[in-house]
Amino acid sequence: MAEKPTLTLDQLLCFSVYSTGHAFNRIYKPLLDEVGLTYPQYLVMVVLWQEDRQTVRGIGSKLFLESNTLTPLIKRLEVAGLLTRERDREDERQVRVVLTEQGRALQQKAADVPDCVFEACGMKLDELVDLTRKLTTLRNALEKSAQ
Amino acid sequence: MAEKPTLTLDQLLCFSVYSTGHAFNRIYKPLLDEVGLTYPQYLVMVVLWQEDRQTVRGIGSKLFLESNTLTPLIKRLEVAGLLTRERDREDERQVRVVLTEQGRALQQKAADVPDCVFEACGMKLDELVDLTRKLTTLRNALEKSAQ
DNA sequence: TGATATTTAATCGTGCACGATTTAAATTAA
DNA sequence: TTAATTTAAATCGTGCACGATTAAATATCA
Numbered sequence A, B: 001m002a003e004k005p006t007l008t009l010d011q012l013l014c015f016s017v018y019s020t021g022h023a024f025n026r027i028y029k030p031l032l033d034e035v036g037l038t039y040p041q042y043l044v045m046v047v048l049w050q051e052d053r054q055t056v057r058g059i060g061s062k063l064f065l066e067s068n069t070l071t072p073l074i075k076r077l078e079v080a081g082l083l084t085r086e087r088d089r090e091d092e093r094q095v096r097v098v099l100t101e102q103g104r105a106l107q108q109k110a111a112d113v114p115d116c117v118f119e120a121c122g123m124k125l126d127e128l129v130d131l132t133r134k135l136t137t138l139r140n141a142l143e144k145s146a147q
Numbered sequence C: 001t002g003a004t005a006t007t008t009a010a011t012c013g014t015g016c017a018c019g020a021t022t023t024a025a026a027t028t029a030a
Numbered sequence D: 001t002t003a004a005t006t007t008a009a010a011t012c013g014t015g016c017a018c019g020a021t022t023a024a025a026t027a028t029c030a
Helices: A012-035 A039-050 A056-065 A067-079 A102-110 A112-121 A125-145 B012-034 B037-048 B056-063 B066-078 B101-109 B113-122 B126-145
Strands: A083-087 A094-100 B084-087 B095-099
Touching: A012 A039, A012 A102, A012 A112, A012 B012, A012 B037, A012 B101, A012 B126, A039 A056, A039 A067, A039 A094, A039 A102, A039 B095, A056 B126, A094 A102, A094 B037, A112 A125, A112 B126, A125 B012, A125 B095, A125 B113, A125 B126, B012 B037, B012 B101, B012 B113, B037 B056, B037 B066, B037 B101, B056 B066, B056 B095, B066 B084, B095 B101, B113 B126
Parallel strands: none
Antiparallel strands: A083 A094, B084 B095
16 A cells, blocks of 8 residues: 655644634733633623523533533633523523623623734635635534534 | 624634634544544644654744643653653753654554544535635734734 | 853643533433 | 433543743853
């Protein structure tokens, strides 16, 4: 059998995704430091700003994360005074995450973050939209393949 | 001033990157379990298979990681018997990472991993190459913007 | 040369991710 | 209605990432 040529990093789609994720983090870090959030915490807040009173599982299904990751993260947001956690009366297994006034107010403080990040991308908006769409399709294919 | 419409996750390029990264990890996990590596460890091995005896800094510059991440990771690979670490004679500040026979042999054991991952992507090769190139461009723009 | 600055790894603390397990509540089946 | 199963959140252990700091070696310069 023929030898495969040695693989290089830049041939790996996964590495371009992995390293771009880190690069995004480095852009977000100083911006989110201003509002006192980490990047995963920011994502949880984005999900809650869109719809309040979601369950841990509901938030997780949007972020592709589970309670083992979310529970400690959400507890930190609770300690920060941005939300409260309450058991669902209808189904006591579920915990509903509820924004505080402070948590809602943070949306305005963080309103400029997306524009700053867009700026750093150095891409035209339509290129960016196209790339987002392609990646979402890829992600869905990968998630499906992993069952 | 006009209110901005509430942001949704799927409008965020960063989230498509972030969640696709996780999805890749879920694909890689069972494949890399077979060869006893984590995904970041696999990347270090890819870098070393391409060129042996690199310094920690050299490896880091390719992976966009620093010694605070790499040193413990590389030590785990050393414990696993895949490499050794030795101080550079010329410059004692530097540590050279050297593959063992076992470390080199692992390249063959992991040879099928990229094909399996490609399969899971459900994309044509030229689409994948194009996406990789666009992400690499984006990453470089972000890294530049972050200084 | 000798003092200062820079560079390289390593260390430490915090916060994700995630597999595996546990606990409690709700659902389904017997 | 009780027993078995499923579901939701939480807990625990391990391994990244990364900011901040430290220690040692090298480079620069007065």
